[in-house]
Amino acid sequence: xxxxxxxxYPPSFRARYGAEVQALLQDLGGGHxxxxxxxxxxxxxxxxxxxxxxxxxxxxxxxxxxxxxxCAGMLVAPAMSRDLLDPPVRHAPRGxxxxxxxxxxxxxAAALLGALPLVVAAVLPAIARRDGRSLRPLLPAIxxxxxxxxxxxxxxxxxxxxxGSWPHPxxxxxxxxxxxxxxxxxxxVALGLGPAAALVRLEPRTSALRWPMLGSVAVTxxxxxxxxxCGAAMARAGYLDPVGGIAVAVACGAAAVAVVSTTRGxxxx
Amino acid sequence: xxxxxxxxxxxxxxxxxxxxxxGGAKHGYAIVQDVxxxxxxxxGPGTLxxxxxxxxxxxxxxxxxxxxxxxxxxxxxxxxxxxxxRLVAMRSFSARGLARLQAxxx
Numbered sequence: 001x002x003x004x005x006x007x008x009y010p011p012s013f014r015a016r017y018g019a020e021v022q023a024l025l026q027d028l029g030g031g032h033x034x035x036x037x038x039x040x041x042x043x044x045x046x047x048x049x050x051x052x053x054x055x056x057x058x059x060x061x062x063x064x065x066x067x068x069x070x071c072a073g074m075l076v077a078p079a080m081s082r083d084l085l086d087p088p089v090r091h092a093p094r095g096x097x098x099x100x101x102x103x104x105x106x107x108x109a110a111a112l113l114g115a116l117p118l119v120v121a122a123v124l125p126a127i128a129r130r131d132g133r134s135l136r137p138l139l140p141a142i143x144x145x146x147x148x149x150x151x152x153x154x155x156x157x158x159x160x161x162x163x164g165s166w167p168h169p170x171x172x173x174x175x176x177x178x179x180x181x182x183x184x185x186x187x188x189v190a191l192g193l194g195p196a197a198a199l200v201r202l203e204p205r206t207s208a209l210r211w212p213m214l215g216s217v218a219v220t221x222x223x224x225x226x227x228x229x230c231g232a233a234m235a236r237a238g239y240l241d242p243v244g245g246i247a248v249a250v251a252c253g254a255a256a257v258a259v260v261s262t263t264r265g266x267x268x269x
Numbered sequence: 270x271x272x273x274x275x276x277x278x279x280x281x282x283x284x285x286x287x288x289x290x291x292g293g294a295k296h297g298y299a300i301v302q303d304v305x306x307x308x309x310x311x312x313g314p315g316t317l318x319x320x321x322x323x324x325x326x327x328x329x330x331x332x333x334x335x336x337x338x339x340x341x342x343x344x345x346x347x348x349x350x351x352x353x354x355r356l357v358a359m360r361s362f363s364a365r366g367l368a369r370l371q372a373x374x375x
Contacts, residue, residue, distance in 0.1 A: 002314075017318045020297055023338035024314045027298040032313050039315020043322070050325035051332075 005036035011064075011200040012057050013043045016050075047264075055268045056206040059213050062265025063114075064196035066216040066258045070111055071192030073223050073254030077104035079247035080230045089239045096233040100226055107222035114215015118199070121208035137197035144187035151180035213265055220258040227251035280310055282320040287329065287344055287352040294333055294343040297321075324348065 002025050006018065025032065049058045077100045084092040126134045158173045231248050234240065289295060289303040301312050312320075321342060324330040329348030333341045344352070 005315075013318075013322065017322060019338045020340055021314050021318050024297040024301070024317070028301065028314065032315065035313030036315040039313075039319045042315075042319050048322035048326040050322065054326070 001033045002030060002036055005033045005040065008037065008040040009043050010040075010047055010061070011197070012047060012049065012061050015200070049268070053206075056203075056209065058268035059206065059209040059265050060199060060204065062261045062268075063118075063209060063212040063216055064199045065261040066219050067111065067115075067199075068192045068196050069254040069258040069261070070107060070219050070223055071188055073227060073251035073258075074104060074107055075188065076230045076247040076251035077101060077226060079244055080233055083241045083244035084233060084237050084239060089237055091237050092239075093233050093236045096229055096236065100229050100233065103222050103226045103229070107219055107226065110215050110218035110222060114212045114219070115195070117211040118202075118204055118208060122202040122204040123198070126202055131202075134198055134201040137194045137201070139194075140190040141187065141194040144183060144190050147183045148180070148187045151176070151183050155180050216258075216262050216265060220255070220262040223251070223258050224255040227255040280308055282312060282316050283324055283329075284352070284355055285310060285312065286317070286320055286324060287348050288356075290330060290342060290344040291349065291352060294341040296335075296339040296341045298339070300342075 003022070006014065006021055006025075009018070021036075047058075047061060049055075049061075080100060081097055083089075084097060085094070123135070154176050155173075158170060158176050227248065230251060234244055234248060285304045285308055286300055289300045289307070292303070295303060297314070297317055301317060304310055304312050321330065325332065325342075327347075329345055329351060330342045331345055333343055335341050
């Protein structure tokens with residue numbers, strides 16, 4: 001149970017103190033789960049970085065956190081468009097929703113441009129030296145991307161028989177759409193967590209983290225604007241759908257996490 | 270979490286750790302034992318390493334080379350300065366409190 005609680009600590013904490021905490025747990029015996037859970041919560045809320053590579057680990061944590069926050073929060077843009085425009089509700093603020101679509105694209109552009117130097121400096125060399133341990137976290141996202149693409153093809157294939165009718169008369173169609181949605185959500189989770197875990201294992205140099213830090217700043221600003229505008233769009237439309245509400249809440253939480261982490265990364269000296 | 274049987278807590282984990290390391294470099298288990306003996310407080314692993322991480326980040330303690338699983342820590346000059354300041358303040362508080370109790374009893 002205590003070993004399980006230790007897994008809840010941030011990767012940077014486990015890398016630095018994990019072996020020592022495990023040894024202490026062996027010396028002290030069991031019964032420290034609650035203390036470890038409190039410690040894990042504190043370590044996430046206020047992570048500490050020390051030693052000669054403290055700045056590198058701080059920026060690495062920021063890049064990983066902002067990537068996860070973006071993957072969690074960016075879905076608010078398509079969710080809001082789906083909620084307010086498909087079919088259109090009365091008073092749908094189309095101008096605001098158009099801006100959210102632009103921000104969605106801009107956020108992805110900033111995230112990918114920021115990640116590109118890391119791919120060149122850390123991922124490609126890891127592929128060349130066949131560093132399976134570092135690259136393994138990327139595999140679920142790659143596999144699920146293939147499943148999502150195949151699922152989309154299946155949806156289009158089944159839909160072809162009844163292109164114009166909604167709700168679709170076929171049970172098979174509903175089942176395929178549901179399966180595709182589940183695989184898509186799994187893909188987004190793997191897309192968020194996989195690269196973040198790989199980044200921690202790859203341990204790129206501080207110089208390789210300069211562009212990802214700039215990308216993190218841009219993505220954080222876009223995510224904060226996206227969350228605020230989607231919340232405003234929902235309020236202006238006067239339409240509260242549970243899915244849209246959850247998406248806005250997740251985006252606001254993700255934006256808050258990204259702002260805190262980016263501020264700490266930028267201030268790290 | 271620092272656990273003590275008293276109803277009113279008086280010791281911050283960071284202060285207990287600095288006080289323990291003032292007597293020489295120690296690893297995690299030795300700190301826990303020393304704090305239990307000297308202050309009657311029980312430091313859990315999460316509390317101990319959370320406080321150690323914060324103290325290390327602020328340059329008040331430093332890790333010494335050694336076994337990765339039982340790495341010893343020592344107090345730095347900055348840590349010693351902060352500990353001395355706190356202990357002097359606590360001594361003053363303690364002396365004043367005891368004098369007031371004595372005056373109230375007289």
